[in-house]
Amino acid sequence: MIRCTSAAVDLDAIARNYRALASYFAAEAAINTRAGAGPVTPPFVIAVVKANAYGHGAVPVARTLVDAGATWLAVADIEEGIELREAGIPGRILVFGALSVSDVSGVFSHALTPTISSPAAARALAAAATARDVRLACHLKVDTGLHRLGFRFDNLSRTLPEVLAYPALDIEAASTHYATADDAEDPLFETQRTRFAAALETIRGLGAGPRIVHAANSAASLRDSRTWADAVRPGLLLYGLVPPPMAATLALAPAMRLTSRVVAVKGLRPGDRIGYGGRHEAASPMSVAVVPAGYADGLDRRLEGRGVVLVRGRRAPIVGAVSMDMLTIDVSGIDGVSTGDEVVFLGAQGSEPWQTIDAREMAAWIGTIPYEVLCRLGARVARRYD
Numbered sequence: 001m002i003r004c005t006s007a008a009v010d011l012d013a014i015a016r017n018y019r020a021l022a023s024y025f026a027a028e029a030a031i032n033t034r035a036g037a038g039p040v041t042p043p044f045v046i047a048v049v050k051a052n053a054y055g056h057g058a059v060p061v062a063r064t065l066v067d068a069g070a071t072w073l074a075v076a077d078i079e080e081g082i083e084l085r086e087a088g089i090p091g092r093i094l095v096f097g098a099l100s101v102s103d104v105s106g107v108f109s110h111a112l113t114p115t116i117s118s119p120a121a122a123r124a125l126a127a128a129a130t131a132r133d134v135r136l137a138c139h140l141k142v143d144t145g146l147h148r149l150g151f152r153f154d155n156l157s158r159t160l161p162e163v164l165a166y167p168a169l170d171i172e173a174a175s176t177h178y179a180t181a182d183d184a185e186d187p188l189f190e191t192q193r194t195r196f197a198a199a200l201e202t203i204r205g206l207g208a209g210p211r212i213v214h215a216a217n218s219a220a221s222l223r224d225s226r227t228w229a230d231a232v233r234p235g236l237l238l239y240g241l242v243p244p245p246m247a248a249t250l251a252l253a254p255a256m257r258l259t260s261r262v263v264a265v266k267g268l269r270p271g272d273r274i275g276y277g278g279r280h281e282a283a284s285p286m287s288v289a290v291v292p293a294g295y296a297d298g299l300d301r302r303l304e305g306r307g308v309v310l311v312r313g314r315r316a317p318i319v320g321a322v323s324m325d326m327l328t329i330d331v332s333g334i335d336g337v338s339t340g341d342e343v344v345f346l347g348a349q350g351s352e353p354w355q356t357i358d359a360r361e362m363a364a365w366i367g368t369i370p371y372e373v374l375c376r377l378g379a380r381v382a383r384r385y386d
């Protein structure tokens with residue numbers, strides 16, 4: 001039994017996106033090498049599968065990426081890492097989040113690699129590693145201007161010696177994270193890049209020799225190869241979307257197709273008002289179709305009057321309130337819409353350009369980013385992998 005509102009996830013598309021990225025980095029590195037402008041070695045990909053793989057399903061996506069060649073995955077917290085390990089996912093798993101209020105035992109029991117972003121986290125992990133008589137590989141996070149997690153870039157000679165002195169911690173990597181990589185105008189990107197370069201010198205000067213340096217998310221990795229270092233951390237690109245407003249010629253394909261079906265069609269007379277609040281009034285006779293998908297499925301209430309769906313290969317506007325479990329679309333101009341017809345929220349229905357809706361377009365309608373559109377897909381929506 002499966003609800004008619006479901007998300008078909010194309011795992012082959014995710015594997016192809018991964019390979020397209022790997023070849024893009026290899027090709028660009030080769031061009032840079034010929035031009036004498038480094039980086040010479042293409043970065044490896046730390047494949048980001050946090051937040052249930054951006055709504056696509058963490059375990060099947062992680063398995064696909066590992067099979068496609070990913071040796072590193074990244075998740076937001078220890079719990080997400082444990083979920084992957086319990087499903088038998090091999091390889092390295094990096095945990096991005098702060099560990100200050102976490103039970104860190106999962107790091108050891110499930111072979112996860114933590115990010116250290118404060119002296120307190122280092123202390124807690126060192127104590128836990130010492131108690132277990134192991135040496136724990138960790139990634140050191142430097143805050144170069146995002147001002148979220150990490151050791152401040154300009155205070156490292158004060159904060160790091162303690163961290164580097166713990167024999168139980170192996171600082172195998174150093175990283176940072178960009179705040180404005182998607183904005184070509186904002187000078188903070190360049191500022192962060194130079195701060196990170198200086199921070200790496202300080203870190204090395206303190207005697208740490210991180211073997212891996214990584215900094216670039218999807219936007220940074222597309223924007224500037226000088227951010228690549230040893231590894232890059234794309235998320236959104238793996239799911240086939242370029243972070244807006246950027247454009248790229250990479251051959252990526254969105255991996256999610258979100259569909260439902262028409263469950264009722266009805267005619268409205270002039271003056272009839274549709275849905276909660278009665279905000280949409282029929283000016284002339286119209287036909288609406290009811291679709292059993294609403295905000296509980298992750299469809300934003302702001303889609304009312306802004307978004308469209310595909311039905312019978314045509315674009316039909318969402319009219320009236322998006323409610324918890326259903327919404328209504330205006331099918332007045334579309335011949336023959338009937339119960340059972342497929343409704344596409346994300347994906348293609350036909351081969352014309354306007355017969356495709358992706359998460360970037362939906363995000364633009366409602367004033368958000370495609371990340372949020374994908375991650376908010378409700379738990380009630382079955383993910384299909386056929």
Ligand SMILES: *Cc1c(COP(=O)(O)O)cnc(C)c1O
Nearest residue numbers: 048096177217218233234235236
């Ligand atoms: C989520 C995340 C990424 C991936 O970001 P995208 O924009 O999806 O490529 C990379 N690094 C860190 C630290 C993140 O939290």
